[in-house]
Amino acid sequence: MEHNNTKIDFFLHKKRNLIKLIDKFNYIIEIYTSLLDKDDYSSESVYYIDKVNFYENEKKEIQTKIDDCNKNLHKFCNHQYIEDVIDLAPETSRYIKYCIICECTEDF
Ligand SMILES: [Zn+2]
Numbered sequence: 001m002e003h004n005n006t007k008i009d010f011f012l013h014k015k016r017n018l019i020k021l022i023d024k025f026n027y028i029i030e031i032y033t034s035l036l037d038k039d040d041y042s043s044e045s046v047y048y049i050d051k052v053n054f055y056e057n058e059k060k061e062i063q064t065k066i067d068d069c070n071k072n073l074h075k076f077c078n079h080q081y082i083e084d085v086i087d088l089a090p091e092t093s094r095y096i097k098y099c100i101i102c103e104c105t106e107d108f
Contacts, residue, residue, distance in 0.1 A: 004076045008102055011076070015069040015103070018062050025055045025062070073102040081106060 032051045079099040087093045097106040 007076045011069045011072045077102040
């Protein structure tokens with residue numbers, strides 16, 4: 001078990017940091033998008049569009065690494081699921097079921 005716990009810690013730590021990257025990329029994409037003038041086809045706009053595309057691709061790349069982490073967590077973790085309610089917006093909430101050890105959702 002000790003051995004598995006080390007692996008779970010490793011992949012969980014990695015997953016958390018990769019999720020941080022996705023959050024940062026989303027933030028960067030939001031800023032570049034806000035700088036875009038849709039009626040403008042100047043080289044400046046092309047530059048911003050290129051940046052948005054670059055970070056969108058980075059997100060896809062990082063997501064595959066998160067999926068790998070989840071696969072490994074499923075392999076090593078004896079999941080203990082709990083149900084929780086998350087608030088998406090003031091009037092929208094959703095039930096989720098996630099593992100308290102590795103943070104994987106049931107369907108991941
Ligand atoms: Zn788990």
